[in-house]
Amino acid sequence: MRHSRSTPPTSPAETITNAIIERLEAGVRPWRQPWTGGPVSRPLRVCGTPYRGVNVIWLWMAAQSRGFGSPTWMTYHQAQLLGAQVRKGERGTLAIFYKSYTKEIEDPATGEREDEARRVLKSFTVFNVDQIEGLPERFRPEPVSLPEPTARDRELDTFFAAIPASLRHVGSEAYYMPSTDQITMPEVSQFRTRDLYRSTLAHELAHWTGHRSRLDRSLGGRFGSDAYAVEELVAELASAMIGAELGLPVDHLDDHASYLGSWLKVLKTDARAILTAAAKAEEASAYLLKLGRAERPAELSLAA
Secondary structure: OOOOOOOOOOOHHHHHHHHHHHHHHOOOOOOOOOEOOOOOOOOEOOOOOEOOOHHHHHHHHHHHHHOOOOOEEEOHHHHHHOOOEEOOOOOOEEEEEEEEEEEEEEOOOOOOEEEEEEEEEEEEEEEEHHHEEOOOHHHOOOOOOOOOOOHHHHHHHHHHHOOOOEEEEOOOOOEEEOOOOEEEEOOHHHEOOHHHHHHHHHHHHHHHOOOOOOOOOOOOOOOOOHHHHHHHHHHHHHHHHHHHHHOOOOHHHHHHHHHHHHHHHHHHHOOOHHHHHHHHHHHHHHHHHHHHOOOOOOOOOOOO
């Protein structure tokens, strides 16, 4: 059966709203992460002025999900004017032009003239600098440099290297994939500090311990389900326990505040759930601490 009318196209506002809801339902606050992907900055126009309003959140999301390291965005035509070219096959990102203005109109009943508030909402397509070839060097982000490693850094790196997890560094998201038994992390240089990298890695390693070949926890369930909420709570508690042992910060835990609603639901339903989660977290942290310290009989000194 053919419809006489096609489905109306999704508006720019709906596109952005739906994408944000999708990320939030996946347990990710898209506007905050412990890594930066480059210098901390609002998204920038080609002229260097920052984007404002919803474009800030939206372009941050696009950069994070697609691993872009530059804060600067421009249209296809703007790139051409600079003698550059968007790489073949690159997909553009929606941006919003929003303007409020007043227009004088005449009331047909009274003949009086008055100002009426109006709004213009248009969309256009932009590309990140990372998608464009041949741009002047001034558009390339300066590499983020971390301080030289200390003796403590080397000890902690040795600890995590001793854990035989399959780990790859790519993109700008951190997650554990049970189906492939693999952890994905952004590069260390994308984090504000090495310790924030390690705290995030500890969280993903806690998930890794739940694989059926190790501690055999239930890792299934969709976001919002009790099983998902409990596993995330186990990973958070385990990473906090590991952090306490190794002297790592716990300020990254606030980045998982989007899980609080599902955790509260579980805890209010079952008063013993926190006991179970804490016990599983203790088991996971002990498993990781044993692996990380297996090569050395002495405890980590972690001297600053």
